[in-house]
Amino acid sequence: MPYSSRPATLDDAPGITELLNRVDEIEIGRPETDLHTVEADLRHPEIDLRRDSWLVFDGERLVAYGLLWDESGGDRIDVDHYVLPDHREAAASVLAAMEDRAREKARENGAARAVVHLHLNVAPTLDTLLLRERGWRVVRRYHVMRRDLDPARDRAPEPPAGVRIRECAAEADRARVHALYQAAFARHFDFQPRAYGSWLHDVDAEGLDWSLVWIVTDDVLGDVGFLLARDDREAMGWIRSIGVLPGARGRGLGGLLLRHAFAAFAARGRDVVGLGVDTANTTGAPRLYDRHGMSVHYTVDTWEAVLD
Structure with a gap:
């Protein structure tokens, strides 16, 4: 069955939380995402869920999620991207959609380009080769202590x-x-x-x-x-x-x-x-x-x- 996709709604928060906790379990060994955190992200006043969020399903199963927001009012755009392993095509579709929307958002702000940041675990479920193929690079490292x-x-x-x-x-x-x-x-x-x-x-x-x-x-x-x-x-x-x-x-x-x-x-x-x-x-x-x-x-x- 081919993938299907749509924007997120507030009602999707429990399913998104479940996906993020599955990613947590793979990346850090335990679930650490709370429902209220996902709900707060989806309610961000600078996010239009119809244009700035993406859900990808494999049948009935949610396998990828993306969210984009803009706090700079200029060229700096932030995105989140979560995907289960072995769903590279779904990851690529969300990434391409977020890049297109980031360009559009930057142009709306009067900027000539978009500088997009994405935070990922150093051993993520997302295939980082996909990022490198699209010109992404690591610019900073953080520790959760x-x-x-x-x-x-x-x-x-x-x-x-x-x-x-x-x-x-x-x-x-x-x-x-x-x-x-x-x-x-x-x-x-x-x-x-x-x-x-x-x-x-x-x-x-x-x-x-x-x-x-x-x-x-x-x-x-x-x-x-x-x-x-x-x-x-x-x-x-x-x-x-x-x-x-x-x-x-x-x-x-x-x-x-x-x-x-x-x-x-x-x-x-x-x-x-x-x-x-x-x-x-x-x-x-x-x-x-x-x-x-x-x-x-x-x-x-x-x-x-x-x-x-």
Whole structure:
């Protein structure tokens, strides 16, 4: 029976989650995709599911999924692509459709080309020869790291004199985290500036427990860093982002926030915490996480295609 394809709808979220967890099992040995994460992706305000999503079926079985979104308003376009092994033709059809749509989207933005990024496990179910044949190349590598937690060991650290950590209970604090995020990551690879409303969707603010988001403040410098964590992943507690302003780095504030998060997750009964890090990060983040007992869970490559 030949493949059939169509765009995704919100009702497809359970089937997509099942597909992604099957890919997880093959690539990293265990399912780690949650339904609410897929639903948040499908509800992204910058995605028109009719034009920016693809499902491919082998009979009744979903075997490939693609999603495209644009956060730059220019030439930078992001895509996700998941496929089961031995379905190269299905993978190729989704890839070609996403490339065509990326070109179209970039032109709509007034750009002469599309620079498309795709994140894949280093040993993906997608045949990477297919990517190379189409001119894609690896431009960055990330580690997903994890650490076991122990409530007896992981207790909340005492901040040094003149330093305080506060929860983001008020709307003003949430806006402050957004500003700190934009400033702390401005020079990072592939950073895309985001307005406050767009950023709130990016972090799935409606489903976020804001008691797991903290700001670190210095009596002299003011608010200088933040950590945004979430506790809605079945596999582990998750630190989505941690940042310290350039002028306050090298003072141990990142490590302070990290230990604070470890203690909070341990107190909630979590036994594992994870995060992702750019291996070429110039702020010393990989070394920071290594010093605090985190180890590599799996590795992800950023693939790039420049499409005229």
